[in-house]
Amino acid sequence: MTKPQRVVLAMSGGVDSSVAAYLLKARGYDVVGLFMRTGAYAEGEERRAKTCCSVADAVDAQRVADRLDVPFFVLDFEREFGRIKDYFADEYLGGRTPNPCVMCNIWLKFGRLWEYGKQVGADFVATGHYARIARAADGSNRVARGLDRAKDQSYVLFGLAPELLDRVLFPIGELAKADVRAIAREQNLPVHDKPESQEICFVPDDDYLHFVQERRPDRDTSGTMVDESGQVLGTHAGIEGFTIGQRRGLGIAVGAPRYVVQIEPTTRTITVGKREALAKSGLEASRFNWQGPVPDGPTPCLAQIRAQHTAVPSTVIPLANGEARVVFDSPQTAVTPGQVVAVYQDDLVLGGGWIERATPI
Numbered sequence: 320m321t322k323p324q325r326v327v328l329a330m331s332g333g334v335d336s337s338v339a340a341y342l343l344k345a346r347g348y349d350v351v352g353l354f355m356r357t358g359a360y361a362e363g364e365e366r367r368a369k370t371c372c373s374v375a376d377a378v379d380a381q382r383v384a385d386r387l388d389v390p391f392f393v394l395d396f397e398r399e400f401g402r403i404k405d406y407f408a409d410e411y412l413g414g415r416t417p418n419p420c421v422m423c424n425i426w427l428k429f430g431r432l433w434e435y436g437k438q439v440g441a442d443f444v445a446t447g448h449y450a451r452i453a454r455a456a457d458g459s460n461r462v463a464r465g466l467d468r469a470k471d472q473s474y475v476l477f478g479l480a481p482e483l484l485d486r487v488l489f490p491i492g493e494l495a496k497a498d499v500r501a502i503a504r505e506q507n508l509p510v511h512d513k514p515e516s517q518e519i520c521f522v523p524d525d526d527y528l529h530f531v532q533e534r535r536p537d538r539d540t541s542g543t544m545v546d547e548s549g550q551v552l553g554t555h556a557g558i559e560g561f562t563i564g565q566r567r568g569l570g571i572a573v574g575a576p577r578y579v580v581q582i583e584p585t586t587r588t589i590t591v592g593k594r595e596a597l598a599k600s601g602l603e604a605s606r607f608n609w610q611g612p613v614p615d616g617p618t619p620c621l622a623q624i625r626a627q628h629t630a631v632p633s634t635v636i637p638l639a640n641g642e643a644r645v646v647f648d649s650p651q652t653a654v655t656p657g658q659v660v661a662v663y664q665d666d667l668v669l670g671g672g673w674i675e676r677a678t679p680i
Contacts, residue, residue: 325349326443326488327436329428330384330391332376333516335447337383337508338499339490343445344387346490351392351439352384353432357520358397382509394435396427403427404521408534411527411559414584415657418475419519425478433483443488448472451492452484455667459611460484462668467495474623477661477671478608528560542587544571547580547596558582561589564597564653578653597652600680601633604660604672607643611669620662620669622647624654635662635669643672650680 326343330336330352343350354377377393384391403422410417433444449465450473462479465471479487491499503511522530532538540557552571555561560568565579569591578597581590602624614637621630622645632648645660654677661671 323347323349324442325351325436325440326445327351327353327432327439327441328389328445329432329447330354330380331447331516332373332379332383332510332513333447334503334508334510334513335449335491335499336380337447337510338494338502338506339445339447340383340387340389341502341506341508342490343488344389348443350387350389351436351441352380352389353435354380354391354393355396355400355427355432356393357400379510379513386506386508394432396431399427399431400521404534407519407521408531408559410657411531412535412538412540412584413657414558414582416562416655417657418659419521421475421478421659424475429479429483429487433486443486444483445488445490447491448476448489449492449496450476450489452487452489453667455611455664457611461610462487463492464663464666465489465492470496473663473668474626474659474661474671477610477659477668479610480608481610484610528557531559532557540584540587542589544569544589544591546573546577547590547592552591555589558584558587558589563655594652598650598680599647599652599654599677600650601644601646601678602654602660603638603642603644603675603678605640605642605675607637607641607670607672609637609670611664611667613637614669618669620645620664623661623663624651624674625658630661630663633662641672642675643670644678646678654678 326348328340328350340350381391403419406422407417407419428446436444449467449470451463452460453463455461462473462476464473544552544555546552561579563579577591578594580592580596617634617636620633620635622633623630634646636644638644656674658674659671660674662669
């Protein structure tokens with residue numbers, strides 16, 4: 320009798336990873352459920368309804384594993400998660416807007432978690448992401464968009480190393496969210512009606528300013544807010560409270576909408592301007608990860624610069640030292656240093672990197 324292939328599955332206690340566990344087992348895999356204990360839930364469980372990785376989530380994941388008769392283990396990643404918290408705080412202090420979910424995928428879910436998987440003889444690592452693995456024309460496996468475009472999470476998976484893609488499974492990538500909920504109800508999974516996690520798990524109240532100031536109490540980043548001509552409009556409590564393109568919560572009244580158009584960490588200055596000042600012709604990105612062969616030169620693509628941004632026709636140009644330039648066919652707004660750009664060929668991820676700077680029109 321052929322031994323079933325073993326899969327380590329990241330189980331968060333949510334409906335998506337729970338249904339992923341059910342589907343993998345139904346398909347004949349030997350499933351091992353893993354919960355990442357991050358220590359991100361220490362400040363009051365009552366605030367955790369919209370986040371993941373809490374004690375209550377661990378209990379939910381255990382209940383699902385018991386229901387499905389899946390071995391379940393809790394891994395202590397608190398020290399490693401501290402690295403993500405430090406990255407988050409330091410990026411904001413550097414005038415950039417971080418993306419901790421991408422780093423969590425690279426460092427933990429498809430990094431440390433897969434390392435553990437190999438130690439227990441796993442053939443694959445799986446998650447409950449709305450994404451797929453698909454074969455490109457060149458024969459390489461790539462991350463592909465999930466069929467439920469409203470839930471597609473391929474954007475945050477650009478950083479997966481090409482050599483890992485043969486070992487990754489996304490069991491719910493072919494399903495719509497409504498179908499996932501329906502399966503959870505049909506299988507009487509105890510999390511079938513659990514709300515989705517929406518906020519960053521270690522900032523449950525969405526107060527980034529407070530988090531950074533607690534993480535880096537010795538850093539004063541308060542300063543002035545100016546318009547594009549340099550006229551002082553007021554003061555602010557810290558540059559970490561702002562991101563490019565932000566309109567709400569600026570604390571100024573100038574009679575017309577204004578947006579954050581520049582964050583200068585050295586002088587701790589926030590510059591605001593009109594919406595048209597946000598439009599950029601392209602960007603340069605570093606630490607670019609190509610999931611397929613690196614193109615020989617300028618290559619047509621679709622570029623996505625935010626999780627909720629619709630990918631737009633563009634050209635990606637490989638540069639030296641792991642960098643790339645992306646030129647949009649038409650200008651895009653709020654190109655934000657510290658965020659990521661993912662470039663696609665149709666539904667397949669070609670690659671992606673970290674936005675360093677926007678290119679003026």
